[in-house]
Amino acid sequence: MPSLTPDRRPAETPSRPSSSHIANEAVSQVRDPPRGPTAAPTPEPERETPPAAPSTSDAAAVFDSLLEVKGELFKGRREVLRDSYIPSRLPHREHQIHQVAEVLAPALRGDLPSNLLIFGKIGTGKTAVVAQVRRDIERRAEVSEHIQFIYINCGNIDTPYSLLQMAGNTFAAKESDRIPTGWSLDRVQAGMRRLMDTKARTVILVLDEIDRLVVRSGDGVLYTLSQINTELANARLVIVGISNDLKFTNNLDARVRSRLNEEKILFPPYDALQLQDILRERAKEAFRDGVVDPGVIERCAAYAALEHGDARRALALLRLGAEMAERDHAKRITPDHIVKAKNRLEQDVIIDCCRTLPTHCKILLYAILQAYERRRTGVLTGDVYEGYAKLAQKLGLQPLHARSVSNHLSDLEALGLIRATIVSRGRGGRTREIIVDVPIAETLPALEEDPLLAPLGRPRNRGQLLLTNFDNPARTTPY
Numbered sequence: 352m353p354s355l356t357p358d359r360r361p362a363e364t365p366s367r368p369s370s371s372h373i374a375n376e377a378v379s380q381v382r383d384p385p386r387g388p389t390a391a392p393t394p395e396p397e398r399e400t401p402p403a404a405p406s407t408s409d410a411a412a413v414f415d416s417l418l419e420v421k422g423e424l425f426k427g428r429r430e431v432l433r434d435s436y437i438p439s440r441l442p443h444r445e446h447q448i449h450q451v452a453e454v455l456a457p458a459l460r461g462d463l464p465s466n467l468l469i470f471g472k473i474g475t476g477k478t479a480v481v482a483q484v485r486r487d488i489e490r491r492a493e494v495s496e497h498i499q500f501i502y503i504n505c506g507n508i509d510t511p512y513s514l515l516q517m518a519g520n521t522f523a524a525k526e527s528d529r530i531p532t533g534w535s536l537d538r539v540q541a542g543m544r545r546l547m548d549t550k551a552r553t554v555i556l557v558l559d560e561i562d563r564l565v566v567r568s569g570d571g572v573l574y575t576l577s578q579i580n581t582e583l584a585n586a587r588l589v590i591v592g593i594s595n596d597l598k599f600t601n602n603l604d605a606r607v608r609s610r611l612n613e614e615k616i617l618f619p620p621y622d623a624l625q626l627q628d629i630l631r632e633r634a635k636e637a638f639r640d641g642v643v644d645p646g647v648i649e650r651c652a653a654y655a656a657l658e659h660g661d662a663r664r665a666l667a668l669l670r671l672g673a674e675m676a677e678r679d680h681a682k683r684i685t686p687d688h689i690v691k692a693k694n695r696l697e698q699d700v701i702i703d704c705c706r707t708l709p710t711h712c713k714i715l716l717y718a719i720l721q722a723y724e725r726r727r728t729g730v731l732t733g734d735v736y737e738g739y740a741k742l743a744q745k746l747g748l749q750p751l752h753a754r755s756v757s758n759h760l761s762d763l764e765a766l767g768l769i770r771a772t773i774v775s776r777g778r779g780g781r782t783r784e785i786i787v788d789v790p791i792a793e794t795l796p797a798l799e800e801d802p803l804l805a806p807l808g809r810p811r812n813r814g815q816l817l818l819t820n821f822d823n824p825a826r827t828t829p830y
């Protein structure tokens with residue numbers, strides 16, 4: 352049995368804060384005119400696009416160039432590579448589909464299925480499998496009358512009230528039947544039961560990210576839901592909980608735990624070969640024939656396999672790689688585009704992390720980045736202190752003492768944003784030299800988003816986006 356932990360941290364970047372954040376699709380900066388294609392020569396005929404008319408603004412030029420390449424790589428809807436798309440086949444999840452279907456099958460015969468908990472690390476296909484089983488059940492005309500699915504992502508639900516209200520309102524035939532806001536919790540519970548009970552049916556309530564509900568609101572609402580069948584006259588409720596956190600049931604009341612835990616299914620992480628199969632199927636649906644170079648799928652799969660076999664990550668790499676290729680006006684997606692996509696995804700995680708630093712830590716990082724940007728070599732700690740103090744004063748703040756600054760430096764290092772190495776200065780003794788591990792051109796504006804640091808902002812060359820090579824930051828290149 353695979354070991355599962357609640358950790359959402361990418362294995363590749365252990366020192367960085369965890370995030371399930373997926374890159375923004377659009378690179379927000381206006382770029383230099385795209386360089387020539389990076390792909391190998393291609394047998395396809397040249398495009399016969401007429402030259403774009405002169406644009407009135409930089410943004411217009413970008414739109415023109417993006418429209419010009421539209422459709423070169425993607426065959427149809429690019430949603431095929433997104434999370435919301437449920438493919439018709441889920442390779443390497445046949446066994447889990449079978450298991451989930453087996454647990455829910457009694458509902459097809461009019462019997463009450465057991466409650467079910469599904470566990471697995473992120474991107475292991477839990478949501479997709481349940482969505483597919485639901486689709487297959489709903490397609491059977493004979494059951495559509497007496498089986499009703501409700502899907503709720505608990506990550507988007509703030510309170511037990513909104514969960515019960517949302518579940519109840521699924522059955523409201525008309526506006527006046529709906530549970531409004533502002534009732535007592537008891538009244539909402541009664542209202543939900545009344546609405547559910549209007550028909551003899553089996554309600555399959557899917558609570559995705561159920562652990563987040565418990566963290567946010569405790570297990571009270573799960574207690575209510577797990578014993579609701581004793582109070583329903585016509586309808587019956589089954590709960591399918593989905594979670595990344597195998598241990599979340601430890602925090603549940605023993606009665607709730609045993610009721611929810613009637614059946615349990617574990618989703619193991621995908622390995623690199625399984626991810627390749629998944630990507631190949633999706634690529635076939637998404638791209639025109641012959642536009643995916645050899646090595647592309649393998650590289651996406653290898654990167655994602657390192658991150659505990661996350662299919663979402665693998666698909667994001669492929670989609671972003673294709674978008675990078677489009678912006679290069681390339682006719683094929685190459686392994687290099689996937690490397691750039693990987694850098695881009697990591698960069699987004701890092702920038703999010705910078706946004707959450709305490710103010711003085713942000714100022715310190717800002718001073719380091721400024722000095723590094725000017726010199727393009729390591730910065731000595733003495734210069735960092737000086738630069739930090741100047742910036743703090745400029746912002747009307749009292750600079751921290753050297754010891755506190757040193758602690759902040761250690762924090763930045765622990766987060767993997769900078770690296771400090773000891774350098775010998777001959778008779779002058781030894782000092783620390785700081786090297787930056789974040790993309791400067793993107794991080795400075797992110798720090799300036801803090802209103803306290805905003806006065807430090809200055810116009811900068813918007814035409815260039817730096818893509819940091821995290822394996823070797825010195826080789827950071829403009830994209």
Ligand SMILES: Nc1ncnc2c1ncn2[C@@H]1O[C@H](COP(=O)(O)OP(=O)(O)OP(=O)(O)O)[C@@H](O)[C@H]1O
Pocket residue numbers: 432433434435436437438440441442443444471472473474475476477478479480594595629662663666
């Ligand atoms: N076997 C598979 N075949 C095709 N696509 C898959 C497969 N497994 C997962 N995917 C795709 O990978 C993405 C992530 O899958 P899914 O959302 O089901 O993961 P999850 O286990 O629910 O993750 P999380 O715990 O983060 O919610 C989705 O786009 C899904 O369609």
Ligand SMILES: [Mg+2]
Pocket residue numbers: 477478479559
């Ligand atoms: Mg999910």
